[in-house]
Structures are given as C-alpha cells and as structure tokens.
Amino acid sequence: MRDLSEHQVKLASPAHTGSPMESSASTVAVSPRPHVMLVASPGTGHLIPMTELARRLVAHHSLTATLVTFTDQSAPNAHSAVLSSLSATQVSAVALPAVALDDLLSDAHIGTSVPISIPHLRALLRDITSAAPLAVLVPDFFGSTLLPLAAELGVPAYIFSPSNLSVLALMRNAVELNDGAASGWVFHWLYSAYRDLPDVLRLPGGVLLRREDYTDNFKNSKEPIYAHVIEEGRRYRAADGFLVNSFHEMEPGSVEEFKQAVEQGTFPPVYPVGPLIRPCSDEDDASACLDWLDRQLTGSVVYVSFGSAGALSVEQTAELAAGLEGSGHRFLWVMRMPSLDGENSAMITAGHGIFATGTTHSNDKDDPLAWLPEGFLERTSGRGGVGAAGAVLSHPATAAFVSHCGWNSTLESVASGVPMVAWPLYAEQSTNAAPALLSENVALRLRATRADGLIAREEIAAAVRQVMGGEEKGRTVRRRAGELQRAAARACVPGGSSWQMLEEVAGKWKAAALGRQKRQKTCKRRDK
Numbered sequence: 001m002r003d004l005s006e007h008q009v010k011l012a013s014p015a016h017t018g019s020p021m022e023s024s025a026s027t028v029a030v031s032p033r034p035h036v037m038l039v040a041s042p043g044t045g046h047l048i049p050m051t052e053l054a055r056r057l058v059a060h061h062s063l064t065a066t067l068v069t070f071t072d073q074s075a076p077n078a079h080s081a082v083l084s085s086l087s088a089t090q091v092s093a094v095a096l097p098a099v100a101l102d103d104l105l106s107d108a109h110i111g112t113s114v115p116i117s118i119p120h121l122r123a124l125l126r127d128i129t130s131a132a133p134l135a136v137l138v139p140d141f142f143g144s145t146l147l148p149l150a151a152e153l154g155v156p157a158y159i160f161s162p163s164n165l166s167v168l169a170l171m172r173n174a175v176e177l178n179d180g181a182a183s184g185w186v187f188h189w190l191y192s193a194y195r196d197l198p199d200v201l202r203l204p205g206g207v208l209l210r211r212e213d214y215t216d217n218f219k220n221s222k223e224p225i226y227a228h229v230i231e232e233g234r235r236y237r238a239a240d241g242f243l244v245n246s247f248h249e250m251e252p253g254s255v256e257e258f259k260q261a262v263e264q265g266t267f268p269p270v271y272p273v274g275p276l277i278r279p280c281s282d283e284d285d286a287s288a289c290l291d292w293l294d295r296q297l298t299g300s301v302v303y304v305s306f307g308s309a310g311a312l313s314v315e316q317t318a319e320l321a322a323g324l325e326g327s328g329h330r331f332l333w334v335m336r337m338p339s340l341d342g343e344n345s346a347m348i349t350a351g352h353g354i355f356a357t358g359t360t361h362s363n364d365k366d367d368p369l370a371w372l373p374e375g376f377l378e379r380t381s382g383r384g385g386v387g388a389a390g391a392v393l394s395h396p397a398t399a400a401f402v403s404h405c406g407w408n409s410t411l412e413s414v415a416s417g418v419p420m421v422a423w424p425l426y427a428e429q430s431t432n433a434a435p436a437l438l439s440e441n442v443a444l445r446l447r448a449t450r451a452d453g454l455i456a457r458e459e460i461a462a463a464v465r466q467v468m469g470g471e472e473k474g475r476t477v478r479r480r481a482g483e484l485q486r487a488a489a490r491a492c493v494p495g496g497s498s499w500q501m502l503e504e505v506a507g508k509w510k511a512a513a514l515g516r517q518k519r520q521k522t523c524k525r526r527d528k
Contacts, residue, residue: 034135034513035128036065038160039121041114041142044078044308048408049162049245049276050140051082054091056276060499061506064132066092068121078308085278096120115145125153135513138243144235156240156512158505163407164246165254165272166434167215169203172267174218174226175233194221194230205253207434215428237268241505245274245407248497249487250414251435271501275411275488289332289392296330296397302464303392303418304333306404310425311339314371316454321376323460329468331380332392335368393418399478400467402460405429405443414442417485419477421446421463423455442481444473 036057040050047069054065067086069079083093096117128134137150140160150157161168174197181193197218201209211219217229236242248255251272261267293301304324306312312320317338324331369377392398393416401413402421410432413420420443424430437443444463449456466474491498 033062033064033132034510035132036063036135036509037068037125037128037137038065039068039114039137039139039143039146040070041140042070044082045406045408046140046142046162047079047082048278049274050160051085051091052276052278053138053160053243053245053273055086055089056502057506058090061502062510063135063506064090066094066124066128068094068096068124070096070117082278094124114139114143118146118149121146122149122152125149129153133513133517135509136240142232144232144239147235147238154516156509157238158241158243159236159239159268161242161244162276163244163428164432164435165244165251165258165270166203166207166209167428167431168242168244168270169254169257170197170201170209170214170218170431171229171233171236172261173197173201175230175236176266178230181230194226196221203254203434204257205251205435207253209431209434213430213434215431216426217428239268241269241271243502243505244270244272245276245411246272246435247274247488247491248272249491250274250440250484254435271505273498273502273505275415275492275498277408277411277415290395293332293392293395293397298396299399300330301395301397302327302329302331302400302402302468303398304331304402305409306334306336306423306425307406307409310404310406311336312425313454314338314340317368317371318373319455319457320460321372322457324464325376325380326457326461327464327468329464331464332398337368338371400464402464405433407432411488414481414484415488417482419443419467419481421467440480440484442477442484444477 036054038050038054040047051067054067057063058065067083069083071079086093097120125134125137134153134155136155137146137153137157138160139146139157140162144159147157177197178194181195197211197214199211201214203209217223217225220226246254255270255272258267258270262269302324304320317335320333324333393401393412398416398418400421401409401418402423403409403413405420405422405424406429410420422433422437422443422445424433433443433445437445444467446455446459446463448454449459467477468474490496493499
C-alpha cells in the first residue's frame with residue numbers, strides 16, 4: 001500500500017482549478033456564511049453533479065462551499081474541464097493526492113481512495129473551521145467512511161447520491177435483506193454469509209427490476225464487491241440525510257416510499273434536489289457538430305452516444321452502424337474504439353470521440369472508423385457529426401437519443417425534452433433506465449436478440465424508426481419527454497420541488513452551524 005504521508009493537502013482559491021496550492025485557512029474567505037464541504041469520489045460522472053450542487057448552494061442558498069476531489073489520473077482533461085466551471089463562482093476547489101489503486105488489494109474499488117485520505121480531510125476541515133462555521137460534511141455515496149469524521153467534529157453529515165432513487169432503493173433492499181448477516185467483507189468472503197436479492201424486485205411506483213437490471217454490484221452475493229456495498233449501505237444509516245440527483249416528478253413513487261421509511265425510523269431523510277446537470281456553456285468542443293446540426297431540419301436527428309467510458313464489441317459496432325443506416329434517419333454518432341475482447345463494456349481509458357471528421361491516424365487499427373462496415377461512410381455521407389451531449393441534446397434538430405443510460409446523460413436528455421432509446425451497458429445503467437422506462441415512459445428499451453447479448457441491426461432500426469415516427473408509442477414517449485422537461489425546469493426554480501428540498505436542508509445546516517458558533521463564543525467568554 002502506498003504511503004501518502006509525504007503529500008500535502010492542497011487548496012485552491014475560488015477562481016483557481018488548476019494545480020492546487022498548499023492548504024491554509026487563509027485561502028478560505030472569512031465569511032459569516034456557514035460553510036459546506038463536499039467530497040467527490042474519483043470519477044467525472046460523480047464530479048459533474050456535485051459541482052453543480054456546490055454552485056447552487058452558494059448562488060441560491062446563502063452558503064459558502066469547498067469541493068474536495070481526488071486527482072483523476074485516468075481522465076485528467078475531463079476532470080479539469082468540469083472544475084473549470086467553478087472559476088466564476090465562490091466555490092473553492094481542493095485536489096487531494098491521487099491514490100494508486102494498483103498498489104492495493106485486487107478487489108479494491110473506487111471508494112477505497114476515500115478512507116485512505118481521511119487524515120488529509122481531517123486537516124482540511126480543521127483549517128476551514130478556523131475561518132468559517134462549518135455547516136455540514138457532504139461526501140458522495142462512496143464516502144460513507146467519512147461519517148465518523150463528521151461526528152468527531154460535531155457537524156452533521158449528508159450523503160450525496162449522484163444517481164437516482166431507484167439505485168438507492170436497490171441498495172436499501174439489499175442491506176435490509178442481509179440485516180442478520182455478520183459484518184465484514186472478509187467474513188463474507190470466507191463463509192458466503194450474504195444473501196442474493198430476489199430474481200425480480202418490485203420498487204415503488206410499480207417499477208419491476210429483474211436480476212439483469214440490477215447494478216453490477218448486486219447481481220451476485222458471492223462476489224467481494226457485494227460485501228463492500230452492503231457494508232457501505234449499513235454505514236448509510238448513520239447519515240443525517242441524503243441528497244439525491246433526481247426530482248419528485250421523475251420518481252414520485254420512490255419519494256413517497258422513502259418518506260414512509262423516515263416516518264418508521266428505518267432510513268435517514270431523503271431530499272431529491274435534481275436535476276443537477278452540467279450547463280451547456282461548459283462544453284466548448286462541439287462547434288463543428290453544432291454547425292452541422294444548424295443545417296438539419298428541426299427534430300430530424302438521432303443522437304447516439306455511450307458516454308465517456310462505454311465501448312461496444314466489434315460485432316456490435318457493425319450491427320449498430322447497419323441499424324442506423326437501415327433506419328433511414330439522420331444520425332449523429334459519437335464513436336469510440338470498439339472493445340476487442342468481444343464484450344460490450346466500460347472502456348476506462350480515454351478513447352476517440354469522432355465520426356466522419358476527416359481525422360487522420362497513424363495506424364488504422366487506432367481509428368474507430370476502420371471498424372465500420374465496408375462502404376458505410378460513403379452510403380451515409382452527410383448524415384454524421386460529433387459533439388458534446390448537453391449542447392447536442394438541447395439543439396432543436398435533435399429528436400431522439402440512443403443512450404447507455406448513464407444518469408448524467410439521462411438527466412440531460414430529460415432536461416432537453418428528448419426521448420431515449422435505452423441501451424444500458426454496465427454498472428448501474430440498467431437500473432437507471434427503470435424510472436425513465438417504466439415510471440415515466442420517456443424511453444424505449446432495446447433487448448438482446450441473442451444469448452451472447454448482441455442487439456441485432458433490425459432491432460436497432462425498428463427502435464429508431466419507432467421513437468422518430470408517428471405511431472402511438474413514438475408519439476407517447478415524445479409527449480411524455482416534453483412534459484417531464486417542463487417538470488424538470490419547474491423543479492429547480494424558486495418554489496419548485498427540488499428548490500424547496502434544497503432550501504429546507506440548507507436552512508437546517510445554517511441554523512445548526514450558527515447555533516454551534518454561538519455556543520462556542522459563549523463558552524470562550526465563560527473561560528475568560
């Protein structure tokens with residue numbers, strides 16, 4: 001295990017998000033406003049919504065904030081691009097030293113970075129409290145090991161979930177199912193102490209999840225990661241509350257279910273405060289694509305993207321190309337290098353994001369276009385482009401989104417009123433699809449037609465034609481997407497459901513922080 005003691009915690013000023021500076025209380029502006037410390041575990045997908053949460057707390061709810069991140073060695077450019085959105089805000093950005101998971105046990109996961117960094121976080125928190133009243137500690141859902149640190153400092157701790165209420169409900173079900181099992185992942189590994197979730201699980205609002213729809217962490221109780229997340233979920237119960245990147249109108253059944261759990265004393269309060277999405281103005285690399293979209297008819301383009309880490313197999317890439325060609329519709333495809341192991345999976349390393357751009361490559365094998373069917377580019381000439389999701393989804397020409405159902409992408413689609421063709425690949429993406437598909441009817445789901453999971457070109461073409469066409473199902477998802485778009489916009493303005501949730505919890509934080517500060521001053525006067 002690598003010794004991180006030689007590293008220094010580094011704190012950036014509100015306008016600085018590059019190489020961080022040495023931490024000191026002087027870099028936190030002295031302010032009577034209570035201070036919120038947010039901790040984002042490694043990964044750009046976690047960082048995007050937490051950045052927006054920090055911005056809103058400062059801009060609209062009379063708080064100051066520090067956002068703590070971990071140096072992201074896998075995607076440093078994406079990490080820096082997200083943090084650059086804070087340059088015009090009063091949110092401070094702190095980068096902790098990177099944790100090399102390669103030096104740890106083979107089953108180490110993304111949350112392993114958090115407990116290793118507790119000494120740095122403790123020092124940083126004490127620096128902050130010397131300059132401003134600390135209101136709350138807000139780690140994301142991989143940071144439950146920080147809850148005792150908040151108790152040590154006498155401040156509340158709220159968990160931020162960058163995903164939805166369905167994922168949180170799945171976690172809660174798994175934890176409650178295993179309440180009688182002994183703690184400790186080592187014990188579980190030796191004695192297989194934990195139980196599997198049922199093959200079909202009914203969630204609030206009539207959502208039925210099948211085993212294949214569970215997040216990867218919950219599919220098999222014999223896997224070490226299952227024990228890790230059960231232990232994480234057990235620690236959740238010690239939180240003072242949860243902030244969730246969803247909104248009431250998106251998951252009304254789940255909101256009511258969690259309210260009942262709070263009344264029964266079985267779970268902390270849950271506050272839906274989303275959608276927390278990256279503003280389109282943050283994306284400055286889509287100009288060529290937007291120029292192409294500007295020349296298309298309104299509502300004529302299908303956008304295809306599987307996120308920054310999604311990779312299709314070589315065979316599946318060819319089927320997708322044929323399906324898009326066969327649909328007869330214009331499309332914009334963010335194409336990445338296919339996975340060469342024959343599986344659709346997460347490609348963690350940075351890939352190309354190109355389609356018909358004329359980019360040259362020194363090696364054809366490094367060019368994703370080289371894996372397309374012969375003659376595809378010629379046959380579809382004039383029907384392709386590339387761009388960043390938010391800017392593309394909000395463009396009038398974009399009519400539908402073939403998506404991996406990452407939750408950030410899903411919320412961006414909802415906020416833009418664009419219906420989806422759901423194509424989950426890994427992690428929690430199948431669970432993410434449940435609210436959009438079954439509760440809110442803003443997506444069509446693609447299903448594999450072969451035992452190996454391949455989705456055939458005919459299925460792809462049919463789904464695209466359906467979501468773009470005039471048949472009843474296509475009209476329904478487009479209408480419902482428009483309704484949910486308006487609901488998402490209302491949720492985030494004064495008086496909206498998410499605004500009220502964030503105002504309520506921010507009010508609790510401020511009152512508690514100022515109360516603690518007053519008591520401390522009284523104690524100091526007595527000591528004199």
